[in-house]
Amino acid sequence: MILSCNHISKSFGTDQIINDCSFHLEEREKAAIIGINGAGKSTLLKIIVGELPADSGNVTVSKGKTLGYLSQHQNLSTDKTIYDELLSVKQDLIDMENTIRSLEIQMKDVTGDELDNLLSQYTRLNHEFEMNNGYAYKSEVTGVLKGLGFGDEDFSLHVNTLSGGQKTRVALAKLLISKPDIIMLDEPTNHLDMDSIAWLENYLLTYNGSVLIVAHDRYFLDKIVTKIIEIDNTAVTVFSGNYTDYAAKKAVLRNMKLKEYLNQQRDIKHQQEVITKLKQFNREKSIKRAESREKMLDKMELVDKPTELNDKMHIRLDPKVVSGNDVLTVKDLSKSFGDNFLFSGLDFEIKRGERVALIGNNGTGKTTILKIINGLIPADYGEITLGSKVTIGYYDQEHHVLDPDKTLFEEIQDAYPDLNNTQIRNTLAAFLFTGDEVFKYIRDLSGGERGRVSLAKLMLSNANFLILDEPTNHLDIVSKEILENALNNYTGTVFYVSHDRYFINTTATRIIELTGHTIVNYIGNYDYYIEKKDILTPKALTDATAAINDSMASSACQTPSSAQGSSKAEWQQSKEEAARLKKLKNELKHTEDKISQTEERISAIDEEYNNPDIASDTAKLVELHNERTSLSEMLDELYEKWEELSEELIDK
Structure with missing residues (x-):
């Protein structure tokens, strides 16, 4: 056992966050802490690393073991380049290497005992340098940076000029290179594209230490962890297995609890009917027996009805009008921003009832395609055709469709003036906004709250073609599952961009990958995409497409009348x-x-x-x-x- 949390409790004012939390982590074990937003996951990590004090209980780390912690938000402020900032983690090896070089120079000019002493020191340091992977530390730094999505051209960027997401990736790279005995990560995949997440999965899987993760990325958790630590209503429960195993066990436990509750309720109802009947006899013995049964009921330890979290937020998406079979046709679409060439010659169609996921690395132009379809930015070239009776509902990941100077109530009221006050309040309540919360300003909402408002507007739109840009961003696992169920029951058509592979796997009927300035089509979900993507590589497909286009162009030009030299x-x-x-x-x-x-x-x-x-x-x-x-x-x-x-x- 490398880490042990014993009876940890934590409150903020009158709000109890964690109550009597106990769990442990073995050496080389990979575990995840899960729970809804606000459950106390990040709080627990901060208590473990000593950033927050616990109200009671204690944390024990094995003697001599090191902790490495990555919080959600990083504020790195240094004038160093990205590469130099990572090299600073290896300063001990750099110093050792400099000493070795210095000894090599000194040994050239000495003899006798002095040479023997220097040679002994050189041999010892050289062995230590080699044992600590000294000859490969620069390659290690480069490999981690590239794995996390930094190109060679990024290495010379200064850290203090980076975005928040880039700084988080630099901090993650520094943590991985430092190789602590226990890696603790709070939402590490938030600022990574799919390739970087896959790289991080492999890195952590083979990591020769323990890993404790807070994450909403269920696909990521399925790949890495063998233990789930759930925080639910201040209580902590430990489950063995990955996320899918946890979800299955959780469902079984809930069904058992529900069955126990229903059986007890049936027994209580039966006892109450018997008591009523006994009292109706109005005899001394029957009344005593009724009173005895009443005492038994009073002493009975009641089973609480298990709450179904998915009942807390209600999303029902129902299109008013059925569209034609051809929903969207895109022909020869091209777009660039100055010297930044995104894509050209894109052709694809979306039919009624399809749920199509558009995937690809950051910066390839996925969101741009959605904005072009929505008419928010123009294409350089190409044709966008919507089918008969198609009505678009658009979910913007930046929530630009929301007015920051409006309250939640005003946002819904102005968008749907036919709704009365009760209908607006009921809609917002379905997305967990109740009481005076409906008068909060949009600008004061968290990312997750803004996402819920956008989903509320989407629900009211009655659109038959939903275009969603990163709809699961800032949503906790429960909210993601609610959205998945809503989309899977939706009778319209869905086209979305997402990097949430579990979400894609659960909802997509087809995947379009934007890669190499063109697209590759996969008929199936994410697992199918992973299975088939290497059969026809994007590069091979691009080369094939180029060859076809060249051949077709050539054949079109070389007619008997024009090909004089042929x-x-x-x-x-x-x-x-x-x-x-x-x-x-x-x-x-x-x-x-x-x-x-x-x-x-x-x-x-x-x-x-x-x-x-x-x-x-x-x-x-x-x-x-x-x-x-x-x-x-x-x-x-x-x-x-x-x-x-x-x-x-x-x-x-």
Whole structure:
């Protein structure tokens, strides 16, 4: 055991935050602290590192073990470059290296005992330097910086000129390079793109020390942790396993608790009916028996009804009008800002009922695409076409659609003047704004609170095409799960940008990756994307697309009348090649459609298994099983065919 928290309690004024918290962390164990916003997660970390005193209880760290802590907000203020700031962590190795170089120079000019002494000192220092990975510390610094999303051109930037998110990444890099025995991270993924988060996952998985994380990134937690420490209503409970294991166990425990509560309520009701009946007999013995039962009821330890957190906030998204099947068509879209070239020639369509996630690294232009679709900024080139009866509802990650000088009540009232006061209050109450909170100004709200107001406006819009930019930012896990359920039950169409892989995995029916100034399409959720992304790499697809475009352009230009320097045979060959490419692309599209249809049928069969009527029909179950087996085999063949066609397209 490397860390132990024993009976920790903490209050702020009359608000109890943590009550009698106890847990421990083993060497090399990876654990997460979870809970809703305001539950006390960050407070607990600060108590462990000594930034806040506990009201009672104690924290014990094994003798000689070091703690490294990354808070959510960093205020690094130094004139050093990013690279030099990280090198400062290795100052002991730098000093040792300088001493070794100095000894090498001294040994050239001495002999005898003095040389022996210097040689002995040199050998000892050299061994220590090597044992501490001294010969690779510069590579280590470079690797961590690049892993966290800094390019070579960023290394010379001065720390005091960086944004808050960049400073947090620098602080995280310094912490990782310092290699403490216990790493403690508070929301480490907030300022990282997907590639950097994946890199951090691998780093922490193989880290030769203990890790304690506060995070709302459930996919991240699933990959790393083997223990969940939950803070719920001031109480702390420890669960073994990752987040998915915790969620399953939590559901089982809640169902058990609910069953216990309902059984007790049934017993109480029965006892009360018996007592009433006994008293109605109006006999001495029956009255005594009634009184005895009443005393038993009074002594009964009541089971509290388990609260369902998802009932606290209600999101129901219902479009008023059903759109046409073609919701959005984007053709040849291009955009750059000065010398910053984002993308060109983007073509994609979104159909009614799809939930499409747009993913990609920071700075590739994801939010720009959403703003172009919404008419907030112009495209350099290209065409955006909305389908019949399409009504857009837009969720902006910066919440520019909210007026900071309005109260919550005024924000809703001005946007929807037909609503009366009661309807506005009920809407805000559904998003946890009650009483005088409705008169708070937008400018005074936290990021999570602004997100809830934006979602409230979205709910009232009755839009049939939701465009969401980072909708889970600043939301705690419970709020994310509420939003996921709302989107999965939504009958309209959704197009969103998110870096929350668990959210994408749960909600997306298709993924569009923006990479290499173009897009790659994946028919499935995030797990499917991870499985398939290496089959047809973005670079390979980009090269293939460029080759196709060049070939098509070439064939279009080289007609018999204009290609004076080409023979008729060469023109004919070019034409045939263009036709083959077109046929190949059509066959690839047909295969993708077939995969989608087959996957939908398999999902439908899986749902039929859960039908009670079918569950008791052995013949029907056998029929479904045989069909599913056949479809699974067909799907494997389709996957292979898709891979072959994709590779053939690249070869062309």
